[in-house]
Every structure is written in C-alpha cells, then in structure tokens.
Amino acid sequence: MIDESQMQNDGLSPYLTGLNESQMDAVQTTDGPVLVLAGAGTGKTRVLTTRLAHILATGKAFPGQVLAVTFTNKAAQEMKERVASILNEPTVERWWLGTFHAIAVRMLRAHAEKVGLGSDFAIIDTDDQLRLVKQLLKESNLDDKKWPPKSVLGVIQRWKDRGQTPDHVSASEAKEFAGGRIHKIYQSYQQRMKELNACDFGDLLLHTLVIFQTYPDVLADYHRRFHYILVDEYQDTNVAQYLWLRLLAQGHQNVCCVGDDDQSIYGWRGAEVGNILRFEKDFPGAKVVRLERNYRSTGRILAAASSVISHNEGRLGKTLWTDDDEGEMLRVRGLWDGEAEARFVGEETESLQRQGQSLDQIAVLVRTGAMTREFEERFLTLGIPYRVIGGARFYERLEIRDALAYLRLVNSADDSLAFERVINTPKRGLGPAAVSVVHQLARQIETSLFKAAQEIVETDELRPAARKSMAGFVAQVERWQSLKGDMPHPELADLILEESGYLEFWQNDKSVEAKGRVENLRELVNALGEFESLPDFLEHVSLVMDTNSQQNQEMVSIMTLHGAKGLEFETVFLPGWEEGLFPNQRAMDEQGLKGLEEERRLAYVGLTRARERAIISFAANRRMHGSWASAIPSRFVDELPHEHIERESDRGIYSAPLEPSYGGFGSGRGWQDNDRGSPGMQRARSYSGGESQLVRQAAQKVSESKSGFGRGERVFHQKFGYGLVSSVEGERLTISFDKAGSKKVLSNFVVPAEKAGM
DNA sequence: ATGATGACTCTTTTT
DNA sequence: GAGTCATCAT
Numbered sequence: 172m173i174d175e176s177q178m179q180n181d182g183l184s185p186y187l188t189g190l191n192e193s194q195m196d197a198v199q200t201t202d203g204p205v206l207v208l209a210g211a212g213t214g215k216t217r218v219l220t221t222r223l224a225h226i227l228a229t230g231k232a233f234p235g236q237v238l239a240v241t242f243t244n245k246a247a248q249e250m251k252e253r254v255a256s257i258l259n260e261p262t263v264e265r266w267w268l269g270t271f272h273a274i275a276v277r278m279l280r281a282h283a284e285k286v287g288l289g290s291d292f293a294i295i296d297t298d299d300q301l302r303l304v305k306q307l308l309k310e311s312n313l314d315d316k317k318w319p320p321k322s323v324l325g326v327i328q329r330w331k332d333r334g335q336t337p338d339h340v341s342a343s344e345a346k347e348f349a350g351g352r353i354h355k356i357y358q359s360y361q362q363r364m365k366e367l368n369a370c371d372f373g374d375l376l377l378h379t380l381v382i383f384q385t386y387p388d389v390l391a392d393y394h395r396r397f398h399y400i401l402v403d404e405y406q407d408t409n410v411a412q413y414l415w416l417r418l419l420a421q422g423h424q425n426v427c428c429v430g431d432d433d434q435s436i437y438g439w440r441g442a443e444v445g446n447i448l449r450f451e452k453d454f455p456g457a458k459v460v461r462l463e464r465n466y467r468s469t470g471r472i473l474a475a476a477s478s479v480i481s482h483n484e485g486r487l488g489k490t491l492w493t494d495d496d497e498g499e500m501l502r503v504r505g506l507w508d509g510e511a512e513a514r515f516v517g518e519e520t521e522s523l524q525r526q527g528q529s530l531d532q533i534a535v536l537v538r539t540g541a542m543t544r545e546f547e548e549r550f551l552t553l554g555i556p557y558r559v560i561g562g563a564r565f566y567e568r569l570e571i572r573d574a575l576a577y578l579r580l581v582n583s584a585d586d587s588l589a590f591e592r593v594i595n596t597p598k599r600g601l602g603p604a605a606v607s608v609v610h611q612l613a614r615q616i617e618t619s620l621f622k623a624a625q626e627i628v629e630t631d632e633l634r635p636a637a638r639k640s641m642a643g644f645v646a647q648v649e650r651w652q653s654l655k656g657d658m659p660h661p662e663l664a665d666l667i668l669e670e671s672g673y674l675e676f677w678q679n680d681k682s683v684e685a686k687g688r689v690e691n692l693r694e695l696v697n698a699l700g701e702f703e704s705l706p707d708f709l710e711h712v713s714l715v716m717d718t719n720s721q722q723n724q725e726m727v728s729i730m731t732l733h734g735a736k737g738l739e740f741e742t743v744f745l746p747g748w749e750e751g752l753f754p755n756q757r758a759m760d761e762q763g764l765k766g767l768e769e770e771r772r773l774a775y776v777g778l779t780r781a782r783e784r785a786i787i788s789f790a791a792n793r794r795m796h797g798s799w800a801s802a803i804p805s806r807f808v809d810e811l812p813h814e815h816i817e818r819e820s821d822r823g824i825y826s827a828p829l830e831p832s833y834g835g836f837g838s839g840r841g842w843q844d845n846d847r848g849s850p851g852m853q854r855a856r857s858y859s860g861g862e863s864q865l866v867r868q869a870a871q872k873v874s875e876s877k878s879g880f881g882r883g884e885r886v887f888h889q890k891f892g893y894g895l896v897s898s899v900e901g902e903r904l905t906i907s908f909d910k911a912g913s914k915k916v917l918s919n920f921v922v923p924a925e926k927a928g929m
Numbered sequence: 930a931t932g933a934t935g936a937c938t939c940t941t942t943t944t
Numbered sequence: 945g946a947g948t949c950a951t952c953a954t
Contacts, residue, residue: 242944272944319938372944439942539941561943595930602930637930714944733942755941773942796939797945
C-alpha cells in the first residue's frame with residue numbers, strides 16, 4: 172500500500188499525476204453519488220481504476236469494502252492488474268472486483284437456499300438451456316414452427332433481463348406470447364432449474380435480486396459491507412443489473428458510474444441507455460462529471476466519429492476534442508465482392524507491416540461473426556498471423572463441452588443435463604428409447620437421471636443389451652466418483668477421457684477436424700491443472716468462457732465490433748459497410764429507428780477504436796448463407812465528413828479514379844465483357860463510367876419506389892448472367908440464374924433481359 | 930439403434 | 945453452405 176503520510180505531505184500522490192482537471196475531479200470526489208459521462212478515449216478506465224486505488228490508498232475503505240463491477244472479464248482483469256500495480260498490493264484476488272455475473276455468483280452461493288437452490292448449484296450454458304426448452308416445448312405441444320426453442324428462450328431471457336421472475340410478469344404481458352403459454356413454459360423452466368439445482372446466466376442476477384428484495388437483512392449486510400461502489404460501462408446495464416445496483420448503492424450512496432451513452436450497443440440484450448439518464452433522479456444531488464478530451468485518436472478520426480454519431484437523436488451530447496494532430500485522412504474503399512475486400516485488407520496489412528507497424532496494432536472489426544472467415548482465409552494464404560477474438564470459443568466447442576459434461580457428472584452425479592449429454596456419447600447403444608425410460612423413472616421417483624439409471628439397471632425395464640451397456644456406464648461413473656478424492660484432478664480427467672472411450676472416439680475419427688479436437692481435449696486437461704479443484708475449474712469455465720492462451724507472436728486481431736469495445740489499435744479496418752449488413756437489416760426491421768441508432772453507435776465505437784488510421788470498405792456483392800447478394804454502400808459512409816475522407820474505388824464499383832482490377836471480376840463474364848455497346852449495357856457502362864451517380868440513383872430508388880421487377884420476369888445480372896425472377900421482396904429479388912443457381916440480389920444490379928441484348 | 934439422405938432455416942451482436 | 949431435424953433403410 173502507498174504510505175498515507177507521504178501522500179498528505181506532497182498533497183498529490185504519484186498515481187494522480189498526469190490526470191487532467193475533470194479526471195482528477197472524478198477521481199477525488201469520493202463521497203456521494205457520481206456519474207462520469209465519458210466519451211471514447213477519454214481515459215475512463217484509468218479514472219475508475221485510479222479512483223479505486225485512491226479510495227484504498229487514502230484509507231477511506233478497506234479492499235473488502237469496495238465493490239467494483241465491470242462488464243467483461245477482460246475489463247475486470249485489467250482493472251485488477253492496474254490497481255494491484257498502483258498499490259503494489261498483490262492480494263486483489265479476494266476483492267469484490269469482477270463482472271456482474273462473477274459478483275452475483277459469489278453472493279448467490281452464500282444465500283442459495285433462499286431461492287430453493289443448493290450452494291453447489293451448477294451454471295448451465297446455452298446448449299443446456301436450449302435442450303431444456305425443447306423438452307418443455309414438447310410437453311406443452313406448442314406449434315414448434317411458430318415457436319422455435321430459440322425464440323422461446325429469447326422471450327424468457329428478456330424477462331430475466333428485466334428482472335422479472337415468472338410471478339413478476341404482468342398478466343397482460345404474459346398473454347402477449349402465444350396466449351400465455353410461453354409464460355407457462357417460463358414457469359416450468361424455472362421449476363426444472365430448481366430441480367436440477369442449476370442456474371442460467373440470467374438467473375445469477377435475477378435470484379440475487381430476488382434475495383435482496385425479499386430479505387432486507389441480507390441487503391442490509393451488503394449495505395454495511397460496501398462503502399463504495401464503482402461501475403464501468405454503465406450504459407450497458409440492463410434492467411435487472413440496474414435494479415440490483417440501485418439496491419446495493421442505496422446503502423452508502425457512494426456510487427460512481429462511468430459510461431458513454433454513445434457507446435451503448437447492447438440494447439438487444441436488454442441494456443437501457445435510460446439508466447444513465449435516470450441516475451440523477453435515483454441519486455439526488457449526484458455530481459456529474461464530463462470527460463470530453465480524447466487522448467486516443469487523431470483529429471480526423473475523431474471528427475469522423477463525431478460526424479457519424481451526430482446523426483443520432485436523443486443523445487446526452489458530449490463534444491469530444493483533442494489536441495492531437497489532424498493525422499491521416501480516413502480511407503473509404505469500394506470493392507467488387509467480399510473476397511476482393513479481404514485481398515485489399517491483406518495487402519494493406521502487408522504494406523503496414525513493411526512500414527514497420529506491429530501486427531498487434533492492427534485490427535479488423537466486422538459486424539457479424541460470420542464475416543471473420545473471409546479474412547482468416549486471406550491471412551492464412553498470405554501467411555499473416557492473426558487471432559480471432561471471441562469467435563468459436565474454446566469452451567464452446569463440441570468436444571470440450573462433451574468432456575466437460577463428463578467432468579460435471581463425476582463432480583456431481585445429480586447433474587442430469589450432463590448425464591443426458593454423455594450417456595450415448597460415444598455411442599453405447601443407448602438411444603432415445605433407453606433414455607426416455609430413465610427419464611420416466613426419474614420423474615416418477617423425483618430424482619436425478621443418474622440415480623434413476625442406477626435403479627433401472629437392477630430391473631428388467633431395459634432390453635438386455637441396453638441394460639448391460641447402461642450398467643457398464645453407471646459402474647464407470649461410480650468408479651470415477653470414488654477416485655475423485657485421492658487422485659489429482661487432471662489425472663482423473665485423463666482417465667475419464669480414456670476409459671469412457673471418448674478420446675478414442677475422436678482418435679478413430681478420420682475427418683479433418685478430429686485431430687484438432689484431440690488436441691483440444693489435451694489442452695483442456697492442461698487447463699484443469701491450473702485450478703485448485705474440479706468444482707473451481709467448472710465454475711471458472713461457466714463464467715469465463717475463454718482461454719487465456721495468448722501466444723507471444725505478434726498478430727492481427729479479427730473481431731466483431733461488439734468485441735472491440737474498450738480496445739484500441741493504431742490501425743483499424745472497418746469492412747462491410749453496406750446497407751443491410753451494417754446497418755444491419757434485421758436490427759432496423761425489428762427495432763426501427765432505435766435499431767438504426769444502435770447500429771450507428773456501433774459505427775462510432777468502431778471508428779473510435781483507431782488511434783492513427785481507419786480504413787473503411789464496402790463490397791458490392793457478398794455471399795450470404797449460400798447465395799450471392801448485392802448491396803449499396805452503407806448510409807454511414809455518407810455521414811462521414813468529406814473533408815477528412817479519401818474515397819478510392821475499384822473499377823465499376825464506385826466513383827473514379829479507375830484502378831487496375833484485381834484479377835478481373837469473377838470468372839468468364841465480367842463488366843468489361845459487357846461493355847460492348849449492346850443497347851442494354853448503358854446501365855452497366857455507367858458503373859465504370861466514373862461518377863457515383865448510379866449508386867446515388869440506386870439509393871434513391873430504394874427509398875422511393877419498388878423494384879419494378881415482377882415474378883417470372885426474365886432478367887440479366889452483370890455477374891451471374893441471365894435468370895428468372897422467382898420472388899420479389901421490395902428491392903430484393905431472388906433470381907434463379909441459368910448458370911449460377913439461385914441468388915438473392917438487389918434490383919439495382921439487374922436489367923430486364925430484353926434490354927441486355929440477347 | 931444407427932447412419933444416410935434430403936428439406937429446411939439461418940447469422941446480428943454476448944455475459 | 946452449414947448445421948439441424950425428420951424420415952427412411954439398414
């Protein structure tokens with residue numbers, strides 16, 4: 172710890188030096204509620220960290236008396252490390268510093284019995300959730316076409332995000348979904364979770380919230396405990412988290428929330444920007460500090476980001492400024508298709524690398540997870556090292572989840588979801604029929620599947636072959652359970668994978684992925700060694716769905732815009748700025764203006780990740796779930812300030828100047844070939860003609876009128892040739908092409924066949 | 930019980 | 945184009 176007397180002597184402790192006036196204000200106003208409205212790159216994490224360190228260093232509170240909540244594990248980790256280094260105090264592990272979920276688990280374990288759970292409850296993943304919903308759906312015989320398990324789970328989760336237990340959902344609202352039957356499923360879902368002694372992610376907060384609400388003494392305990400509360404990324408809190416925080420903060424009222432309304436990008440998960448606006452009402456006399464000086468980006472980047480975000484209404488209105496140079500122009504590049512875009516990004520990356528830029532300082536930020544693949548493939552061919560952050564995560568892989576289910580079952584025999592998962596993996600001749608017998612008994616005698624299985628092998632319920640197989644399995648699990656005490660858990664895991672035949676199953680598999688899966692299983696056993704005990708490990712896995720296997724090599728980062736929050740890079744590529752993809756069509760369809768504005772905030776987040784250089788691109792054509800789709804540039808491109816932008820284009824895509832194209836446009840028929848002067852080609856020619864009028868016309872057309880094409884009409888597309896319109900959805904046509912199969916295209920890229928000059 | 934075949938949906942975004 | 949689901953043949 173920092174010596175207090177030293178602090179008082181010079182008045183300013185070393186960790187406070189270099190803070191500007193507003194930052195200092197936010198750090199030092201320790202008593203009473205504080206809301207820090209901090210723009211991107213204004214050092215808000217630093218403020219929060221320093222504030223925490225300051226509270227501890229000045230002896231205002233002991234470490235255990237401060238609650239610091241973050242949104243991501245990464246943010247929590249970073250904060251821990253920074254505070255630890257400021258205070259030179261290594262025992263941060265035991266502090267109340269972590270994600271909402273991690274903190275909630277800790278509280279819930281202590282009071283689980285109050286909501287009908289054991290303190291050893293399991294935390295289940297999406298996969299288990301989905302299986303549970305499927306079961307319940309089957310029992311309720313709801314039309315599964317109209318109510319797919321995913322949507323049902325979505326509705327349940329939204330209720331949970333709003334802090335509503337089944338009793339809490341109003342009758343009218345319950346009725347909204349399948350006449351109340353989804354609400355019924357929510358009830359039985361919660362009931363089953365209790366029976367399984369399990370929680371899903373939403374429950375962690377929901378249950379804790381319920382405990383606070385129904386046991387004032389428990390809440391009072393926490394009030395006494397926490398003298399200070401700090402919250403990061405406050406704009407992303409959902410209602411449940413908000414209520415949870417508000418209850419806790421009503422104790423000492425020394426709450427400090429840091430957030431940026433312009434970076435609220437989790438509305439779909441129930442986050443409410445309104446929580447920021449409500450802060451001053453909830454905590455009368457709250458002090459509001461604005462951080463508007465940006466230390467991260469160049470002037471141009473900041474201007475671009477500000478210009479885009481200014482198109483949103485209903486902002487709290489911050490004006491970011493910087494003393495930094497204007498810096499490089501932002502670049503906007505139009506390309507023929509996704510592949511060309513990936514090639515472009517690859518080449519630019521190589522060129523930056525030649526100029527000596529570290530690959531760690533380069534990021535490709537995409538809108539959807541599926542977009543990462545194109546870049547991966549390109550980087551692979553070019554031999555550029557890359558990492559995909561947040562993609563298919565280690566612990567979400569099939570083989571890892573299976574292996575984890577074995578471990579869960581051995582750890583706790585009553586984990587029925589785990590039992591279900593592994594009973595016939597690898598195949599043991601115990602299919603749905605056998606499992607359903609076990610299910611029946613379990614239900615009858617109200618016990619777990621494993622216990623029911625133990626009973627059943629003593630009877631003739633199962634056919635002899637199945638009975639024998641089941642008995643073998645039960646005996647194996649019992650043996651592993653008995654070994655649990657006296658064997659180091661990594662060894663036990665090894666043994667389980669070996670004896671269950673699961674490892675062998677993959678070793679014998681000849682598919683391409685199998686080798687990787689075997690390696691992953693080995694890595695899992697290694698990871699296990701880093702934890703004290705099996706339960707410790709399992710909890711870590713459920714909360715921190717991530718491995719920290721960071722290689723030392725310099726690598727380009729590829730990730731979604733959501734995943735990039737809180738990060739910064741020297742160079743940021745922002746591909747896929749196309750209408751429909753970004754802003755995402757679905758977001759707009761479902762949420763209207765609200766959805767569009769959230770997309771725009773996403774653009775803002777993306778741009779502000781860049782320190783020196785932002786390179787935006789869009790593609791005219793893109794492969795989307797199998798078929799091709801064409802699109803026009805994103806409206807966000809037009810919202811960029813022209814004076815800070817350099818527009819570049821490949822021939823035929825966007826405005827002049829012309830450049831040599833990369834290897835032509837696809838195979839065979841290209842734009843150039845079309846340019847032979849047949850009557851209908853005027854339209855195509857105007858593409859390569861220089862100005863972007865056509866794109867503008869197209870944009871106008873989209874907003875003003877229908878496509879003008881009809882079903883059954885014969886048409887011509889520049890890339891795919893002749894075809895027949897099979898359906899029309901506004902501007903989107905589905906065309907079955909003579910040579911290229913069925914594709915979804917925009918009408919702007921199509922001309923009537925007779926005009927194309929057969 | 931299992932594996933092969935074909936129809937179908939789907940991708941936003943995450944703790 | 946992949947992953948899931950239902951159906952059918954083994």
